[in-house]
Amino acid sequence: MSAHAKIAVVGAGAFGTALASVAAASGGDVTLIGRDAGSVEAMRTTRRNEKALPGIDLPQTLAYSADAAVMRGAGIVLFAMPSQAQREAARSLAPLLAPGTAVVICAKGMEKGTGRLLTEVLEEELPGREIAVLSGPGFAADIAKGLPTAMVIAARTAEIGAMLAQALSGPTFRLYPSTDRIGVQLGGALKNVLAIACGIIEGAQLGDSARAALISRGLAELSRFVEAHGGEGITVTGLSGLGDLVLTGTSHQSRNLRFGIALGRHGTAAGWSGDLVEGAFAASVASGVAAEKGIDMPITDAVARIVDGTLDVKTAIGQLMTRPITQE
Structure with a gap:
């Protein structure tokens, strides 16, 4: 080779x-x-x-x-x-x-x-x-x-x-x-979940400040997930984490973002007419793994539940904003 x-x-x-x-x-x-x-x-x-x-x-x-x-x-x-x-x-x-x-x-x-x-x-x-x-x-x-x-x-x-x-x-x-194959893979997989969340914020017209908060808190969530799997948390601050999230969480070329926008506008996945996107699969998988391993993943959990129809967007936003206040 x-x-x-x-x-x-x-x-x-x-x-x-x-x-x-x-x-x-x-x-x-x-x-x-x-x-x-x-x-x-x-x-x-x-x-x-x-x-x-x-x-x-x-x-x-x-x-x-x-x-x-x-x-x-x-x-x-x-x-x-x-x-x-x-x-x-x-x-x-x-x-x-x-x-x-x-x-x-x-x-x-x-x-x-x-x-x-x-x-x-x-x-x-x-x-x-x-x-x-x-x-x-x-x-x-x-x-x-x-x-x-x-x-x-x-x-x-x-x-x-x-x-x-x-x-x-x-x-x-x-x-x-x-x-760091673990960090690079999980960064690529879970940024799709966070891109859906960015789309939900855009579709629900919650503002750019909310998107910025979600990106930063989402990266902290992703870092915990990577480290729990034996990867390096710092990897998510690079191209395969932050870089990829900035692209897919802001550009309308991203199918994950567009899927999230449909969720935000309609409250459920019923407003999406295309095929289910990679981030929807990743949200379900990651949420289940996080529950098994005891990893705190509130954004991922919310996206997974919105996608599967067990949580509506308005309730999800309320739950995220009323979580106990802790150190950043």
Whole structure:
């Protein structure tokens, strides 16, 4: 495995396409793998992924395939499918991944039903491979357009992290290596929960002061959760925590924020017409884990209960504002 290894990106949605695009534009040997042969052929012909990233040209050097077998021999494989699909993908693709292959998780969430981190899930399904995680503030369209973006790549060792950062970074896409896989993953997963909460505040017209208070108190909550899982609390003040939350908690490009706005306007999830967002799954999982471990997570608990319909927005705000006053 080296910085010049063959790279395969599994998942031709917006984020997978964007990551494949920047890696290929930087001179890498990159193949984007999608499930639908027709869509893959359309990308090969037009050099665009109009469904996921309309109007954005993809590099001439990027290769495409609907055959997962092309990932044989790849030194770096990016898993760019949703968090709840990671275990199934790892299990089905395991025969194609040689020992020592670096598998990079490009999803933000925890496994529903088990509450496990995605690194734990993939290490169980893919023993002998190097499992890393990519997270941080980066919208797919911005990345694919070549707009300046900085994110984090967390690996088991500093050496592996540095190699992956070099292999996947480009002139407009910078990855910072880390060894705190726990903190980086939980920052990426739970910032989606806090982004929903920011949306609720916006939808309920509670003001920017309330949003600022929620971001700061939410980060304190996230730090407690990270430390309880053996991660480093300071990680949440970086790109994969604060940076990602500022992006998804303020930009209307964020589906989690828009979902929260619908909750804030209508009081329940009934006002949302799209698919359930990652933050909704993460809120439920994290709230359950926090209860089991005795971690104080009032914002996460409130979001989970609003999403599942057992708490209305007005009551949730009242409960949060009347909690006992303690030291910050």
